[in-house]
Amino acid sequence: MFSRLLVANRGEIALRIIRACRELGVRSVAVYSEADARSPHVREADEAVCIGPPPSKDSYLLGDRLIEVARATGAEAVHPGYGFLSERAWFARAVRDAGLVWVGPPAEAIEAMGSKTAARQLAIGAGVPVVPGTTDGLRDAAEAAGIAERFGYPVLLKAAAGGGGKGMRVVRQPGELAAALAAARREAQNAFGDDSVYVEKYIEGPRHVEIQVLFDHHGTGLAIGERECSVQRRHQKMIEEAPSVAVSPELRRRMGETAVAAGRAAGYANAGTCEFLLDRDGRFYFLEMNTRIQVEHPVTECVTGLDLVQWQLRIAAGERLPFADGTVFEPRGWAIECRITAEDPANGFLPSTGRITHLHLPAGPGVRWDGGIEAGGEVTLFYDPMLAKLVVHAPTRPLAIARMHRALSELVIEGVETSREFHLRVMEHPDFRAGDISIQWLEQRLPELAAPPVPVRVEQLAAVAAALLAQRDRTAPAQRAGADASPAAGRAAPRDAAADAWRLAGRREGLRSS
Amino acid sequence: MKYRVRIGDRMHDVVLEGDTAVIDGETLRVHLAEVPGSPIRMVTVGDAVHRVVARREAGRGTWRLSVDGWTVTAEALDERQRAILERQRASGPQGPAPLVAPMPGLVVRIHVAVGDAVVAGQGLVAMEAMKMENELKAAGAGTVRAILVEPGQAVEKGTVLVELA
Numbered sequence: 001m002f003s004r005l006l007v008a009n010r011g012e013i014a015l016r017i018i019r020a021c022r023e024l025g026v027r028s029v030a031v032y033s034e035a036d037a038r039s040p041h042v043r044e045a046d047e048a049v050c051i052g053p054p055p056s057k058d059s060y061l062l063g064d065r066l067i068e069v070a071r072a073t074g075a076e077a078v079h080p081g082y083g084f085l086s087e088r089a090w091f092a093r094a095v096r097d098a099g100l101v102w103v104g105p106p107a108e109a110i111e112a113m114g115s116k117t118a119a120r121q122l123a124i125g126a127g128v129p130v131v132p133g134t135t136d137g138l139r140d141a142a143e144a145a146g147i148a149e150r151f152g153y154p155v156l157l158k159a160a161a162g163g164g165g166k167g168m169r170v171v172r173q174p175g176e177l178a179a180a181l182a183a184a185r186r187e188a189q190n191a192f193g194d195d196s197v198y199v200e201k202y203i204e205g206p207r208h209v210e211i212q213v214l215f216d217h218h219g220t221g222l223a224i225g226e227r228e229c230s231v232q233r234r235h236q237k238m239i240e241e242a243p244s245v246a247v248s249p250e251l252r253r254r255m256g257e258t259a260v261a262a263g264r265a266a267g268y269a270n271a272g273t274c275e276f277l278l279d280r281d282g283r284f285y286f287l288e289m290n291t292r293i294q295v296e297h298p299v300t301e302c303v304t305g306l307d308l309v310q311w312q313l314r315i316a317a318g319e320r321l322p323f324a325d326g327t328v329f330e331p332r333g334w335a336i337e338c339r340i341t342a343e344d345p346a347n348g349f350l351p352s353t354g355r356i357t358h359l360h361l362p363a364g365p366g367v368r369w370d371g372g373i374e375a376g377g378e379v380t381l382f383y384d385p386m387l388a389k390l391v392v393h394a395p396t397r398p399l400a401i402a403r404m405h406r407a408l409s410e411l412v413i414e415g416v417e418t419s420r421e422f423h424l425r426v427m428e429h430p431d432f433r434a435g436d437i438s439i440q441w442l443e444q445r446l447p448e449l450a451a452p453p454v455p456v457r458v459e460q461l462a463a464v465a466a467a468l469l470a471q472r473d474r475t476a477p478a479q480r481a482g483a484d485a486s487p488a489a490g491r492a493a494p495r496d497a498a499a500d501a502w503r504l505a506g507r508r509e510g511l512r513s514s
Numbered sequence: 515m516k517y518r519v520r521i522g523d524r525m526h527d528v529v530l531e532g533d534t535a536v537i538d539g540e541t542l543r544v545h546l547a548e549v550p551g552s553p554i555r556m557v558t559v560g561d562a563v564h565r566v567v568a569r570r571e572a573g574r575g576t577w578r579l580s581v582d583g584w585t586v587t588a589e590a591l592d593e594r595q596r597a598i599l600e601r602q603r604a605s606g607p608q609g610p611a612p613l614v615a616p617m618p619g620l621v622v623r624i625h626v627a628v629g630d631a632v633v634a635g636q637g638l639v640a641m642e643a644m645k646m647e648n649e650l651k652a653a654g655a656g657t658v659r660a661i662l663v664e665p666g667q668a669v670e671k672g673t674v675l676v677e678l679a
Binding site: 142217222277344347351352353357358360381397408409412414421454455458459460461462464465466467468469470472473474 | 515517519521522525528530535537538542544546547552553554555557559564566567568569577579580581582583584585586588589590591592595616617618619643646648649651671
């Protein structure tokens with residue numbers, strides 16, 4: 001095992017890696033930008049080096065600087081986390097060329113999986129199913145009909161120059177094809193000045209199901225189970241779970257074998273994830289491979305008992321996986337993760353910034369908090385709005401949902417708007433509880449999940465609470481006002497006005513009505 | 515003491531007498547306790563205990579309250595204050611709220627010009643923050659009275675971007 005490792009990341013994932021290092025007896029070296037000088041990951045590491053100003057391009061994305069720090073501190077390995085430089089083949093290569101160990105797949109494997117088209121070709125070569133489609137524009141309706149017959153209906157007609165749903169048509173029966181093709185061509189011509197149209201198989205109500213894989217450097221490759229990440233907004237995952245309601249043991253085995261085959265074709269090593277679309281009939285199609293640790297890895301850790309980040313380090317250090325090829329990992333229990341982001345669901349998920357004035361974390365059985373925030377910390381616009389991941393583990397899915405609801409209810413984050421209540425609404429939603437979701441589900445249900453009407457009972461309780469607070473202000477206004485004002489709450493009063501929130505409120509009122 | 519509490523579009527009457535409250539005609543025992551060093555309050559209604567996270571907002575008697583997994587903004591005023599406020603609002607200039615930057619960021623595009631009529635929910639300004647572009651929408655219908663920023667300008671949270679009349 002390494003004696004010292006550089007953590008080339010920030011926030012919760014840096015902390016996650018530092019924790020793994022500490023448990024394995026590896027000294028961790030954190031890097032940080034000037035904006036992160038007081039961040040938890042800096043304090044929890046054994047050593048920490050400032051690498052530049054707040055913008056990522058001047059700090060966390062400076063590959064040469066990171067390698068320089070690794071050398072100067074005597075680190076033997078570099079863990080990139082996710083995001084930033086984690087999937088940059090050039091950085092993996094530069095780390096290797098500097099005589100350091102890259103905790104991840106070889107640069108060549110990152111490259112092979114790096115572009116969607118190259119990965120698709122690689123997958124096809126390895127016998128991995130991809131969404132069937134043509135790559136040349138259709139000549140006429142007869143050609144379209146022939147291809148559709150081969151793929152099976154429904155099919156999707158798609159403008160070559162496409163985007164935004166224009167020039168797209170779902171065709172469910174042969175009889176509709178000619179008219180749909182003409183319409184798609186017209187739309188494509190009007191929208192893009194190019195009427196070429198492709199055809200691909202239309203996947204009905206697909207789920208996003210991905211397979212976690214682990215490959216060591218001694219030829220062993222394992223699929224260690226699936227995660228379902230269908231709750232997405234604008235292709236951003238919000239909630240992940242393991243296992244998936246849609247995956248049977250038999251399907252798990254087949255998807256696992258497929259994922260391992262894709263990894264082998266790319267010469268993979270270390271931890272990775274193959275993403276698939278899963279249709280209603282249990283057919284799955286390869287989308288892409290993520291050549292790094294994933295945000296949502298904890299749900300797999302919960303149901304398999306494997307510490308994936310520790311295994312990343314062990315594999316990079318040359319250890320063998322202690323499992324035979326083809327070992328099947330049956331999930332134990334059910335795990336759910338909610339991404340707690342600094343976004344305001346009631347306001348179109350606008351990012352929210354400010355100082356975290358109060359933080360109360362959920363605890364108790366089966367609750368895990370992977371976070372990079374603390375009270376007093378500043379949420380800025382420099383980095384990703386994800387504050388933390390709240391993860392629960394329970395024997396069954398209904399119990400896991402109840403546990404997540406309970407944990408979210410305990411969580412208090414004051415100072416920035418967060419996605420907490422949005423997650424509560426999802427946990428309460430009958431579709432989610434029934435596992436009846438697809439990747440379009442969230443977008444379709446967004447209004448009722450992001451800004452639902454407040455129940456009358458809650459409103460009455462809030463009215464009583466507000467009246468009691470007003471009553472208290474009346475009895476001792478001067479000191480109450482000071483005690484209750486939350487100065488740095490972002491949208492509220494500036495700090496120096498905290499002592500006299502009444503007068504401030506009065507001034508604001510005056511401003512507002514003028 | 516009678517309070518008239520506005521939450522969204524609804525008004526709730528709460529009469530507090532000692533440790534009882536009459537809310538929308540129903541009588542209950544109530545109590546408020548603070549959790550020292552935190553924005554958390556314990557509100558007891560009958561035998562039920564609720565954790566309420568309270569934050570003062572701009573505006574007299576206005577609180578942002580997180581209650582049982584829901585967040586609402588409540589404006590609690592006694593009858594006299596409510597009457598004064600309503601008179602002020604009635605006599606003051608009416609008009610839709612201006613468009614304000616909800617976060618620091620960069621103005622990318624402005625979709626309207628002075629004099630344009632806009633409807634509620636119409637996108638007025640595109641702003642970039644946290645590497646994402648966000649469409650800022652009009653809260654209510656009105657006419658664009660002034661545009662106070664231009665594309666490419668960095669703005670702080672709370673900056674008035676567009677004034678409506």
